[in-house]
Amino acid sequence: MMTGPLFDIAVAVARIAVFFAFCFGLVVVMTWVERKGAAYIQDRRGPNRADIFGIRAWGLFHPLADALKFLFKEDFIPDNAHRLFYQMAPMFSLAPAILGIAIIPFGPDVTVMGRTIALQIADLNVGILYLFAVSGMTVYGVVLAGWASGSKYPLLGGLRSSAQMLSYEVSMGLSLLGVFMVFESVRLSQIVAGQGGLLFGVLPKWGVFVQPLGFILFLVAQYAEANRTPFDLPEGESELVAGYHTEYGSFKFSMFMMAEYLHMVVGAAVVATLFFGGWQVPYLGGAGFLFPGGFAVAVPPALVLLLRLGAFVAKVVFFAWLYVWVRWTIPRFRYDQVMRLGWKVMLPLSLLNIFATGLIMLLLKG
Amino acid sequence: MTIGIKKVARPREMSFPESLYLVEIVKGLGVTMGHMLSNIVRQEGIKTIEYPEVRREMPPRFRGCHRLMKREDGSPRCVACYCCATACPAKCITIVAGESPDPGVEKYPVRFDIDMLRCVFCGMCVEACPCDAIRMDTGWFTPPDDTREKLIFTIDTLLEK
Numbered sequence: 183m184m185t186g187p188l189f190d191i192a193v194a195v196a197r198i199a200v201f202f203a204f205c206f207g208l209v210v211v212m213t214w215v216e217r218k219g220a221a222y223i224q225d226r227r228g229p230n231r232a233d234i235f236g237i238r239a240w241g242l243f244h245p246l247a248d249a250l251k252f253l254f255k256e257d258f259i260p261d262n263a264h265r266l267f268y269q270m271a272p273m274f275s276l277a278p279a280i281l282g283i284a285i286i287p288f289g290p291d292v293t294v295m296g297r298t299i300a301l302q303i304a305d306l307n308v309g310i311l312y313l314f315a316v317s318g319m320t321v322y323g324v325v326l327a328g329w330a331s332g333s334k335y336p337l338l339g340g341l342r343s344s345a346q347m348l349s350y351e352v353s354m355g356l357s358l359l360g361v362f363m364v365f366e367s368v369r370l371s372q373i374v375a376g377q378g379g380l381l382f383g384v385l386p387k388w389g390v391f392v393q394p395l396g397f398i399l400f401l402v403a404q405y406a407e408a409n410r411t412p413f414d415l416p417e418g419e420s421e422l423v424a425g426y427h428t429e430y431g432s433f434k435f436s437m438f439m440m441a442e443y444l445h446m447v448v449g450a451a452v453v454a455t456l457f458f459g460g461w462q463v464p465y466l467g468g469a470g471f472l473f474p475g476g477f478a479v480a481v482p483p484a485l486v487l488l489l490r491l492g493a494f495v496a497k498v499v500f501f502a503w504l505y506v507w508v509r510w511t512i513p514r515f516r517y518d519q520v521m522r523l524g525w526k527v528m529l530p531l532s533l534l535n536i537f538a539t540g541l542i543m544l545l546l547k548g
Numbered sequence: 549m550t551i552g553i554k555k556v557a558r559p560r561e562m563s564f565p566e567s568l569y570l571v572e573i574v575k576g577l578g579v580t581m582g583h584m585l586s587n588i589v590r591q592e593g594i595k596t597i598e599y600p601e602v603r604r605e606m607p608p609r610f611r612g613c614h615r616l617m618k619r620e621d622g623s624p625r626c627v628a629c630y631c632c633a634t635a636c637p638a639k640c641i642t643i644v645a646g647e648s649p650d651p652g653v654e655k656y657p658v659r660f661d662i663d664m665l666r667c668v669f670c671g672m673c674v675e676a677c678p679c680d681a682i683r684m685d686t687g688w689f690t691p692p693d694d695t696r697e698k699l700i701f702t703i704d705t706l707l708e709k
Contacts, residue, residue, distance in 0.1 A: 222584040227596045398570070511580045512573055 262332030275323025339425030349524030354403035450501030632673035
């Protein structure tokens with residue numbers, strides 16, 4: 183029987199290990215999903231050659247083959263690069279992306295050996311502000327990579343990235359203020375708990391139903407933040423070769439790649455948590471389903487826990503897929519369009535959203 | 549003919565809901581999802597050919613890989629006259645001639661190598677051959693292989709085709 187501090191440490195390590203493994207597993211799968219999904223959307227076949235003992239499994243082993251290839255490639259540093267910063271940039275890109283997973287609640291509280299454990303690596307009281315802080319830091323990796331490469335295209339990519347991040351960070355933060363006002367907290371655990379109720383007795387009280395405009399603004403800002411199409415100007419293959427990571431090869435390139443996909447996974451988890459109820463399943467309470475008509479289905483507690491964990495995973499997987507789906511649907515914006523959208527459309531709309539939310543809350547409480 | 553002004557059709561102005569993009573993006577997502585689902589359900593509908601397992605049907609007069617013809621007794625029809633090697637603009641044919649055991653034939657090719665990596669598939673060798681010993685009617689181009697050596701076709705390979 184474990185006691186006090188040892189138990190706490192074991193719990194902390196277990197939570198980190200489980201969620202870290204989940205996020206990285208999803209990153210690996212997402213690289214495959216991106217390639218295969220793109221292929222099927224464009225009427226191609228996609229990766230299907232890598233095999234282990236003759237098993238091809240629809241190309242599922244390609245991420246493994248890619249990782250091995252990246253590990254064994256020559257670790258190359260261009261002559262013009264700043265040697266220290268050039269090598270630091272991929273780490274600066276990857277580390278904040280990993281840090282972001284710390285505050286996402288991936289399940290309800292569970293009771294193990296008489297102790298209540300929150301299924302969240304750290305329930306910080308600054309909550310989402312921490313996420314803004316660390317995800318804002320990813321831009322350093324990109325800018326550093328662009329500058330330290332000592333080459334023109336990466337520099338342009340890095341500059342674009344910093345301008346884009348500045349523009350969208352503002353409306354991203356403001357678009358979430360409505361959510362904080364409605365759920366009266368910045369702690370993700372309390373926001374998720376607040377989404378368990380019902381709206382007008384029918385709709386689940388999810389962020390997307392109480393803050394529809396906030397949801398659209400946040401989703402768009404997330405795409406811009408993660409440098410994904412239609413806002414992938416820092417990479418812009420057709421204009422900038424490969425953007426900020428043009429001069430990178432081998433595992434350093436792979437780290438940029440992982441950072442991008444980790445951003446997608448974290449972004450998907452944040453959208454699911456803030457706007458789609460996190461681990462909440464609609465109408466599912468601690469004892470079972472209770473539908474609006476008064477119709478109830480009893481569910482054993484273990485199954486409730488599994489359903490809620492499953493709901494979280496399903497939501498994250500869907501929004502991660504949405505990133506891929508959107509990427510292969512719409513083309514890239516022109517640079518001035520990105521800036522116009524950020525400052526002239528998104529910013530006023532997010533301010534309007536705050537005003538409207540405040541007005542409605544005042545009238546309702548009136 | 550008089551010089552006039554030609555009116556080019558401009559794209560029409562976007563209506564307000566269109567200029568918001570949101571509905572149009574959802575429509576686009578529908579299109580891509582439709583393609584993806586139909587391709588997952590009907591894999592055979594995908595146009596990509598799984599080369600090299602599956603081969604495209606080539607037109608009957610397609611000029612592809614070479615083959616060497618045989619006489620009725622199975623010996624090569626080639627008399628090692630070097631006409632093809634001389635005609636070849638890529639210099640990819642190597643012939644070593646030997647004295648034929650058949651008293652009616654003067655020479656035969658001891659070696660007849662075609663470097664498929666250098667061949668430009670021009671068909672000059674076929675034109676040059678006086679005894680119709682080399683043809684390019686196998687209906688396929690150079691297959692993929694692991695090493696360069698495997699793509700230098702020797703007389704045995706060429707006679708088999």
